[in-house]
Amino acid sequence: MERWELIAPCHFGLEAVLKKEILDLGYEISKVEDGKVTFWGDAQAIADANIFLRTTERILLKVGEVKAETFEELFEKTRELPWERYIPKDGKFWVTKANSVKSKLFSPSDIQSIMKKAMVERLKSVYHMDWFPEDGESFPVRVAFMKDVAVIGIDTSGVSLHKRGYRQMTARAPITETLAAALLMLTPWKSDRILVDPFCGSGTFPIEAAMMAANMAPGRNRSFLSENWKHLIPRKCWYNAVEEADDILIRDCRTDIQGYDIDGAVLKAARSNARMAGVEQMIHFQEREIRDLSSSKSYGFLIMNPPYGERLEEKKALPQIYQQIGESFRRLDKWSMYVITSYEHAEREIGRKADKNRKIYNGMLKTYFYQFLGPKPPRRKMTEGER
Numbered sequence: 001m002e003r004w005e006l007i008a009p010c011h012f013g014l015e016a017v018l019k020k021e022i023l024d025l026g027y028e029i030s031k032v033e034d035g036k037v038t039f040w041g042d043a044q045a046i047a048d049a050n051i052f053l054r055t056t057e058r059i060l061l062k063v064g065e066v067k068a069e070t071f072e073e074l075f076e077k078t079r080e081l082p083w084e085r086y087i088p089k090d091g092k093f094w095v096t097k098a099n100s101v102k103s104k105l106f107s108p109s110d111i112q113s114i115m116k117k118a119m120v121e122r123l124k125s126v127y128h129m130d131w132f133p134e135d136g137e138s139f140p141v142r143v144a145f146m147k148d149v150a151v152i153g154i155d156t157s158g159v160s161l162h163k164r165g166y167r168q169m170t171a172r173a174p175i176t177e178t179l180a181a182a183l184l185m186l187t188p189w190k191s192d193r194i195l196v197d198p199f200c201g202s203g204t205f206p207i208e209a210a211m212m213a214a215n216m217a218p219g220r221n222r223s224f225l226s227e228n229w230k231h232l233i234p235r236k237c238w239y240n241a242v243e244e245a246d247d248i249l250i251r252d253c254r255t256d257i258q259g260y261d262i263d264g265a266v267l268k269a270a271r272s273n274a275r276m277a278g279v280e281q282m283i284h285f286q287e288r289e290i291r292d293l294s295s296s297k298s299y300g301f302l303i304m305n306p307p308y309g310e311r312l313e314e315k316k317a318l319p320q321i322y323q324q325i326g327e328s329f330r331r332l333d334k335w336s337m338y339v340i341t342s343y344e345h346a347e348r349e350i351g352r353k354a355d356k357n358r359k360i361y362n363g364m365l366k367t368y369f370y371q372f373l374g375p376k377p378p379r380r381k382m383t384e385g386e387r
């Protein structure tokens with residue numbers, strides 16, 4: 001099978017997590033840059049990456065990388081790219097998204113229209129056609145300029161991969177599924193340890209954790225744009241990936257995952273989302289305020305995305321909420337705590353400096369992922385039978 005370069009964009013700050021996921025899937029990394037990981041793969045890799053990766057937003061098939069400081073240059077270099085390798089005569093093609101950082105060309109609409117014209121010229125000369133019906137499959141192109149170099153790819157995913165299909169109902173300010181999965185992967189949590197999200201909202205952290213515990217492929221229950229590109233990706237590749245997803249699924253996975261929230265209506269949404277995801281039986285949701293958080297268990301994990309003051313009236317309540325987070329955490333025996341927030345006084349109000357802290361961009365919002373590490377549990381002694 002032909003090998004291509006594939007681009008996987010991710011949240012700024014989480015490239016290492018995505019890189020590890022791609023390596024674990026068995027593919028070779030070609031480049032890691034801010035907000036994206038590029039890797040080598042064939043048609044099977046496109047199906048695998050879409051179905052199994054938890055922390056990328058989409059998978060792009062890289063068409064080329066060109067330096068362009070003027071629109072003439074952009075036109076010429078886009079026309080030189082081998083579009084006919086990917087887009088058939090009846091394909092519908094357009095530049096769906098253009099962004100530009102530190103580059104001379106920065107107007108998205110101009111970049112989009114110039115590139116479309118150049119693609120038309122290229123395909124006209126190769127296919128010897130004057131006009132394209134564009135009534136076949138879709139090939140949306142994405143281009144990202146950085147310091148005058150444009151990386152150009154065709155989107156294989158369609159609807160963004162954070163849309164796993166389970167979150168039909170959301171709370172206010174939900175965290176994306178891809179970000180929740182990546183943050184969970186940054187913790188040493190394993191499915192034999194208790195995990196609690198005391199501000200669970202629509203349930204994203206508990207649901208992603210349950211899916212990870214059950215080895216449930218995030219893309220198993222949705223479709224992808226490139227499933228229709230039969231000239232590039234044989235159906236067999238999708239069947240293989242789905243078959244593997246079914247094989248590795250742990251059907252009777254036991255976990256201790258809890259989601260709490262002050263808002264009963266939001267918990268209804270969380271339960272419904274968990275049901276949609278097929279992990280309802282693995283999570284216990286309960287209406288509970290942060291100040292009432294307690295557990296008789298030791299060595300557990302708290303992971304949370306507390307309110308951060310999106311609305312003015314909420315801002316006033318923040319010191320008290322974060323103080324209550326600190327008090328609840330101190331009551332728990334040997335637990336670890338992970339907090340993602342953009343609230344700048346989080347550590348001060350929690351009353352403890354984080355052991356580790358990582359800057360992560362949630363879209364345009366700068367947030368910090370504070371890690372308060374508890375001790376590791378003692379090694380379990382082997383029983384007579386295990387020796």
Ligand SMILES: C[S@@+](CC[C@H](N)C(=O)[O-])C[C@H]1O[C@@H](n2cnc3c(N)ncnc32)[C@H](O)[C@@H]1O
Pocket residue numbers: 170171172173174175176198199200201202203204205260261262263266288289290291305306307308321
């Ligand atoms: C930023 S949202 C969390 C979103 C969630 N991670 C998701 O993906 O939907 C914060 C949540 O905290 C809840 N909340 C606010 N004050 C609370 C309190 N004192 N105790 C528990 N939950 C609270 C809100 O109802 C809201 O659902």
